[in-house]
Amino acid sequence: MVNNFTNSRTEGSHSMRRNGQKTEKYDVVVCGGGLAGFCAAVASARHGAKTCLVQDRPVFGGNSSSEVRVTPHGAAAFHVYAKETGIISELLIEERARNHEPIFENGWTNSVWDMTMYDMAQRTENLTFYLNTSILDVRMAGERKIASVVGYVANAEMEIELLADVFVDCTGDGIVADRAGCEWRMGSEGREEYAEPHAPLQASGDVMGSSLLFKTKDLGSPAPFTAPDWAAKLDNPDFFYKQGRNPNDMRGGYWWIEIGMPWHTIYESEDIRHELTRYVLGIWDWIKNKDPLTKELAANHAIDWIGQVPGKRESRRIMGQYLMTEHDPLNRTVFEDEIAYGGWFLDLHTPGGLLAPTSEHASSEGYDETSSYMVKSYCGPYGIPLRSTIAKDVDNLMMAGRNISVTHAALGTVRVMATTALVGQAVGTSAAIALRHGLALADVPGQAIQEVKQTLLRDGCFLLNTTNEDELDLALKARVTASSQAVCRGSEVKAELQASGKLGHQEELLRQRKGQWIAISEGVLNRVSVCVTNTSDTPQIVEAKLIPVDHIWDYRCEANPALATTELQIKPGTYQWIDWDVQLSEADGLKSGTYVRLDLLANPHIAWHCGDGIVPGQTCAYEMGEGKMRRDWNGPTRSFRVDPPQHAYSPEHVLSGVTRPYRFTNLWRSDAREELPQWLELKWDHQQSIRQIELTFPGSLLWEYHGYAPFYRDPQCPKDYRIEAYMDGGWQELLQVKENYQRHCRYTLAQPVQTQRLRVVIDATNGDPSAAIYEVRCY
Template identity: 30%
Template sequence: MISEPYSPRTRNTKTVRLQADLVVVGGGLSGVCASITAARSGLKVVLVQDRPVLGGNASSEVRLWSLGATSHMGNNNRWSREGGLINEILLDNLKRNKEGNPLLFDTVLLEKVYEEENITLLLNTAVYGVEKGNDDHVKNVTAFCSQNSTTYIASAPLFCDASGDGIVAFMAGASFRMGAETREEFDEGFAPNIDDYGNLLGHSLYFYTKDAGKPIPYTPPSFALKNAEELPRIKNFQLGDHGCKLWWVEYGGRLDTVHQSEEIKFELWKVVYGIWDYVKNSGKFPEAENLTLEWVGTIPGKRESRRFEGDFMLTQKDIVEQRDYYDAVAFGGWAMDLHPADGIYSEHNSCTQWHGKGVYTIPYRCYYSKNIKNLFLAGRIISASHVAFGSSRVMLTCAHGAQAVGEAAVLCRQEDLLPRDVASEEHIGKLQLALNRNGQSIPRIALKDPDDLVKQAHVEASSTLRFSGFSEGGDWKPLKFGLAQMLPLRAHGNYRFVLEVDALEATNLELQLKGCSAPIHFTPDVILDKTVIELRKGRQKIAFETTKPQEQDGYSFFCLMKNEQVRVRLSDDRITGLLTVENKINKAVSNYGRQDPPAGINIDSFEFWTPERRPKGKNIALQITKALPIFEAANIKNGEVRPTPNGNTNAWVAKIEDKKPTLYLKWDGKVNIKTIKLFFDCDYDHALETTLMGHPEEVIPFVVADYRIKDSSGNVLKEINGNYQAINTIDLGHVVSTDGLVFEFSKREDNIPVSVFKISVFE
């Protein structure tokens, strides 16, 4: 029993002091990825999260799907899903939660943090104080946990603000911006008219419904909106929509999205319960009779508040022109996506999205405060203009950049540096190399790893696929849209394509070979060659022989243009680095087949050619008379771990009939080996949304599940079964001296050959 007498003095809560190498404030995907990345390299990390669960907007409290450069597979950014740690998390979620249950995604994140012994996790703990060691350093942060009535004082030489609103950076005095810049400041044609369109993006609140199997009446609360049918955006509503499909239920862009968040939330409650009153009681939705509200969000998903200034500020031209800088550490590819500030009450379209032709890189200098010397920035608060923020704010882009922050913190502790020091020419290469070793895939950064023993090895394979076409399958696809087979072709060569079509009546079919204007994107914006073929009614083989060789290596698009009277034979073969795309519509990301922005806003016009999701999206059963040498075993040495626009698949692919595909690494003499890393094809083209949508597979079918590693004497060093991850890191536990390694892979899918992007070997 505890008994204390009356005290005339106030009592203090329990206080716990924590010392770490890195304190991360904010437990969304960004804070989680920064923390785990640092902890896995030995740093002691304190992760402070003011909510009871991790994940931020991706958590079960908000239930927004996590997206990034793939943009729901609705843009031209092929194979662009973010790599490294966030990809590991997405693949774990797919394995155990392919239906997209947001509660299960909570557990995936919690498990990832829980398993890291170097992380001290503080949930339900809100930072409310910052102490500075001097004018430009944070000394510690003070936070309070409402659930255990404990005050924490966390000290460290390095801090990362991933809190969304930037509570640490704000209290530390870091320079920041809030709202839209003028067009003139950064020459941004897409900068909004503030008086009309508004300064800020608002918050959104979601709800879920379920069928109770019997009539359910509904009496709205007194505060529910009484005229929901008059909302300009009510036209967006379709019965059955729930969760983040209701992203347009948005409000607050005219208010202070930091200090008025509770007011914004209550207004959104009014709207949500008013919409449900309209659905249940207006008589316009009789099919809703048995539906009831299952869940309504209690905290809104916040899009925008403060953005803090780094040594570099990302702007519209960096995104549109795909500008690259020496210190690139992450990439983005979501559209520049701005919303009218009046949200659900606005007469404007719910959002305005303009896409770039390809992914853009984000400089490291965006990820630390230019004023507070030991403070990293992660998440949506990084250094970007309002327009650029419209793209960089989405969660997978934020998480990808946060991995760079976590790795930079490791470098700072190893070499006694501050965040700005890492941006120097002397150190940035070390950071980029550390990131790419773990699958970060920084675009257009050529890095040589001096410690990777594979660079000195001779590579041989049991077989190599020399691609000359796909086998014929039983499915046919009507050309309701233009359909293209993406193929990595070489400059100065002509090609002949043969395929089978079926015409419902005599008609003409236009064929085009399209290319990309620059080897940095997958947008087919150049017609290289074309012809029109007369078809008779019925099935027939047709051929197209190019007459104008393309001028540069790169992915080309063999296009069958739209003709609903024609269907084409498909193949069941699926091969790494090869896929079909259609010139179709994806309204969810403002893709209407092509993009034609207004004059003067400095954004490109182009067509969208996008893939279908499996089990659809099969390849065309075409044959090429000139075999393509695109899958050589030496590709595993080039450092890339996904196909790139310059026309490289970057993968070794075995012949499809090879039942026991094997790779051999041979050195001229014995080498000492302790760690082996393998990089498999996890289909970086798939968006892998974390919640709501669901996916047909729990494992990406291209990933090698079972394999054995042997030394040159035949001793088994490691056997793996049931793998589903893109990156396998094999720690042998001791040094092995050998002049060769043998990798024996098991083929799992009849129509999918074994493939490997990269193997690295370290002492």
């Protein structure tokens, strides 16, 4: 029997009901419906495993839901083109296309996000879900195997026992693992254990706290507020402005409304919730009625929403086959069983939150991106191993989310939700593959990891050290041509800025070394040019270097020996194009299909102007300290010109096996001067039988989620397109797509087609003048 709130298409699960009790059998049971658990369950079900997802709240999403409203963060917050893809990307792209609400940092998530997830769950074959269901017990079959979990469905007086072959603990607190007898850690390892730079000298039970968010509304007229007597009494400006708690936006949010220690984040969560509520009201009272810096700004603002489900950062961490330490993200450890990646900084909040002397380190330093703390905390993108998601003490248990096998210090970066969503998809995929082959979970990293990784890539994910090598992908055997291709001539400066003679942005000043990545395709580079302004009254010298780099996240200032160096002579004046005749070829070490980085060293009198728009795959960074660079303020393209122009967007890039800029652009892009439609063609020497076609388009990669507007559809993404096959002497349409905005699209034909030529014809994009594709696969 199937509950009315479950997906009725999950036929075949064994069910018994009596006196408010029910028993069901699945292949995989995922406990916890935050982003990690949700992605794990959807991935497992998509790969054929009968899957049940159990969530103790009325909505999916965990901390990202409309109940908590924490904006999902990930690698793209710090690294250009590092946006997480796969299931999480499908969800976020869909939410932005549907939602009228802008995404502010925190507190603004509405129910459109909840329903986007609910809709995907309803449409996923093989997936059953139970909301409002708390896990109460775990029943074992021997010491090392879970037989079932027992949950209670709130408001239904229903106890449900779920049997499965594989269980996935995504509860955050590690409830299933704890009940099953797994070893877990909670608190901070001492520095002597793993010599982690961020670890305290002595081990302790300290954990990061939980936050409660709020949102306000501008009413357009004065909105008085009187705090209740039980609200926190806050009267000291130093508590805010000298301790990293800046009430700088009247719309609300404020992740720093955080409390943990001395309360226990699991057993005393209700006490924490109450204290956070007291402080939300007290903080708003300070902003509205006491703070001379904010009273006028907040005069017309009224509280519109206060959360009552704290967003928890840390509790139990379950010990797995491998324990990640902070050395792994800092040193970008290459794992053979890499199944996901991260790129948030090592963000360890001060234990106690509002009750501590200062807020989280970066905030208390005013988010100085060049401080010693930020230099040592900046990391990634780095890989995450499958072994950290497989429990070492129970044979059929995996973890995804903030409870995976990491130290407290490593959790500072691994815990953010976009990263945990990637881990969740990998875990669900691995579980389904293990069941399909009859493998023990512990054997998957050694015996099935290549299948796991290739499957993740095919499903739209990205891995740092794996490319598409799918032997079944017929496209890899094809030759590729296109109707046209764009060339990279550089990035010009906005004409109106040049006419004004004013700086476009203060970040253009060379207060520190800055670098611009340039994709090299020709093996020849005769000249590079930059557009600069000398703000002084005297001639200035700027040292310039051209350095070969391994990829777009190669932030080493001296990554490799420079191919060329010079001193640019810059006279006083605005918006001058300065030429550098470098005369480089392959004989000098210039390699086709790679990036070089053009660096201008520090001179605060010189501004290196940004270009007009973003040239795909050509990004920039600046030196933060200690020989390390980081992404520049929002990942623009600096002004530059190259001679000869570089063919950086050739059609054969759709077979590179990589679906974003990384070691090269990996993108086919049509010539913007040629009108649409534009086409890309695959041609084989022999006839192929093709049933399935999979496309990966550009878009929604450059920035993280909250960088995108309401109803956003990325202009680079093809909107209307056709897939055609050459048969019987002419092109025949196989399918036509209208109004697309998703990045990863998969189509199964009603019948296989026999052809030697296949093409994708792009009739319209969502705004960009060029057609573009990252990958085409055929099966």
